[in-house]
Amino acid sequence: MSATEDTKPPSQFEQRLGGIADLCESTLDALLSSDPLPLEYARPQRLLDAMRHAALGGGKRLRPMLVVETASLFGVHESQAIYTGAAFELLHCYSLVHDDLPAMDNDDTRRGKPTVHKAFDEATAILAGDALQTLAFDVLTREATHSDPAVRSALVRCLATASGIGGMAGGQMLDLEAEGRFTENKAPRALSIDDVERLQRMKTGALLAACCRAGAILGGIGDVEQRAVERYGRAIGFAFQLADDLLDVEGDAASVGKAVGKDAAKNKGTFVSMMGVRSAKRKLDELVDDAKWALRPFGNRAEWLSACADFIAARKS
């Protein structure tokens, strides 16, 4: 990133994203506080510190942004929607902690900080990830999240579906398999473009799309609007991954905040390696168009979501 770009004032969208990130940060900070529990229980300080290390002080908070902005399409105030947004962010943070573990991707830095198992240790990192996942579901069932328990139950269902074996965790498994780790000779497995698309949809896209669906659930909306929001969520989920692959090829570690060039080093099949940079960029443009097209029913109310699609495609970190 050049000095000019560094000093460029934040766009209106970036200011809006920053505002939601601040709101998310203070919400997570409160959720991860050491408020007293009944005497016979405790929150072990080391575990709380590790969870805070994983969840606070970093990240663009794209997922909370998607929840908050989708919910706002249906008249839900951000002070209400932020709890759901924070829950989805907690789920995302747990996945980062576990993905970084030595037995998984073995990463030392994340968001420019040491990863949890580096700053603490492996056992603490495993437990911190576990407890962050639990807390995500816990938060979704609180009164503050929504007064109607039917909505709370639907939110839990939405998050669980997107993040289990048929979603994020399954996608991470496919990713490890694609590296060839479980084959005799450890050679990367040859994937079709459809395989890569499914892998990415499950690993990253499912949760991003679920954020949009969660916003719709908070708004208690009907099928037609739900489908529109879903379509948007899927398009930006795919776009997010394409942009990520492009960053891995074209970015530099300092601005991306984590190691780059890892896909090529692992001989990993990605959209970019399979389609080439030019085709990948064209596909990215199509996805942004598709995402915006899906937002048409909402007119001007969807301006931030529309800007978010551009932001995801153009992001530098």
Next chain:
Amino acid sequence: MSATEDTKPPSQFEQRLGGIADLCESTLDALLSSDPLPLEYARPQRLLDAMRHAALGGGKRLRPMLVVETASLFGVHESQAIYTGAAFELLHCYSLVHDDLPAMDNDDTRRGKPTVHKAFDEATAILAGDALQTLAFDVLTREATHSDPAVRSALVRCLATASGIGGMAGGQMLDLEAEGRFTENKAPRALSIDDVERLQRMKTGALLAACCRAGAILGGIGDVEQRAVERYGRAIGFAFQLADDLLDVEGDAASVGKAVGKDAAKNKGTFVSMMGVRSAKRKLDELVDDAKWALRPFGNRAEWLSACADFIAARKS
């Protein structure tokens, strides 16, 4: 275990427990099937196999038993309550997979089989645990679990509270700290009896007590009965741990199904090491009495739960 004991016919309680275990097994088998998903998603076979390895074909299924029997106090049929029981068992299974990992307790066998990271590999074991936790919450929000979403939401809340940082995961953290792993010289930390009690209550007791609370939630009951059930759950949770500590001292690996003598080898403070075997056994008797006393309001309807308290105290594995 002597040959005589081996061939002793199962007690009525053991037959009842076996019946619920069978029902739990077939429910988990169905929940972990490879039913088709929408085309764009998949359940990776390796991950599904690892989850099945962790969840099927073993275990006494005490947690499902507690859910089913508590729910039956309030007229809920076992065919209904078993989904909640299976969800709590999935949560328990996830915790076993992660506790066995090399970075945690580093165990090679569990329920007489290789642990998941031994039968598969570490990365797969981490993901299998993660996805089992997600599935537990997923199951609780299904229609089959209960027709009322308010009940489903309350069940999620109950499970999350018992298993997060203020419950099971926190208890595991306290346990690792007690081993002295995070201190300079790795010497075990000196714990008071209150510390040990809190550690055990969080690590094991919280989830067992939550099973009883979940049964009450399924039955939609009021405060007085809920408190009675809670009291029972706490007493047997403590009893369970005491019996476990005694087994670690007095049992043999073959019948226990996992390594024994581990607490002493680690110089771990347990009730038994602190109170001595005799006092621990006396305390165990008191807890069983307390558990049964809590069941008085339910009269004969609670006979299986009452027998369950005896079973927990006397178990040989």
